[in-house]
């Protein structure tokens with residue numbers, strides 16, 4: 452296992468990131484430890500309701516649970532206590548390092564690896580999850596690997612977290628549409644669409660598909676939301692392609708929000724935001 456900050460991006464992964472004339476390389480996107488730390492601080496966690504649903508579907512406490520695209524381990528940590536052995540896997544050594552520093556538990560380990568080459572023996576894993584990560588994967592290669600390592604009766608669960616919508620002030624609608632335009636402009640359209648549709652159009656490897664939904668509620672000001680937004684890949688693309696610092700990128704988005712009609716009071720008032728969080732599961736026959 453490499454201990455350097457070099458990223459082993461497979462040919463399959465590179466191909467998966469290149470669509471619609473735009474190229475996003477996951478290995479390059481997630482190499483900044485600053486980004487990993489902001490991720491750990493601001494991104495929503497895997498809801499425990501989804502963890503419970505997976506355990507109920509399996510019908511027993513999982514022995515081995517692999518969380519692929521684990522990032523800084525925020526969601527992987529949510530699985531502690533629900534499985535005997537939990538392994539977080541991520542293509543980015545930087546994310547893996549932050550995960551190791553942040554989350555320590557005897558049942559938990561983090562490994563650098565790719566979705567098409569998981570660190571597990573054939574038929575040895577009870578559950579495989581990917582939280583807010585499957586849309587980056589070469590899905591046919593990932594599903595082949597899922598089928599290799601899952602035990603019969605094992606579960607694959609893919610989680611998507613939709614963009615936040617303010618539930619108690621319509622004055623935030625123009626902010627949402629301004630942010631949505633930015634995401635559309637700087638993201639890969641097919642991946643943005645998969646997330647917007649709560650993974651409804653993501654084909655699963657087995658015919659036992661089930662869709663489960665949890666509404667994540669958060670109290671934020673628009674200014675707080677900008678911290679989360681600065682971790683979104685399309686916004687990081689915008690920052691990188693314009694040669695901006697994160698602070699400059701944040702300032703740029705704030706300016707766009709003001710131009711869309713948001714006042715300083717709008718930006719600083721705390722509201723309730725809703726993020727639909729879908730879990731799509733399938734059981735290996």
Ligand SMILES: C[S@@+](CC[C@H](N)C(=O)[O-])C[C@H]1O[C@@H](n2cnc3c(N)ncnc32)[C@H](O)[C@@H]1O
Pocket residue numbers: 464477478481490494519520521522523524525526540541542543546564565566567581582583584587588589
């Ligand atoms: C949006 S982040 C989600 C991180 C974490 N699951 C969470 O919910 O906070 C996507 C993660 O997928 C990882 N990733 C992308 N392509 C990958 C691949 N082919 N194999 C493994 N990990 C990958 C990225 O490095 C990144 O950490």
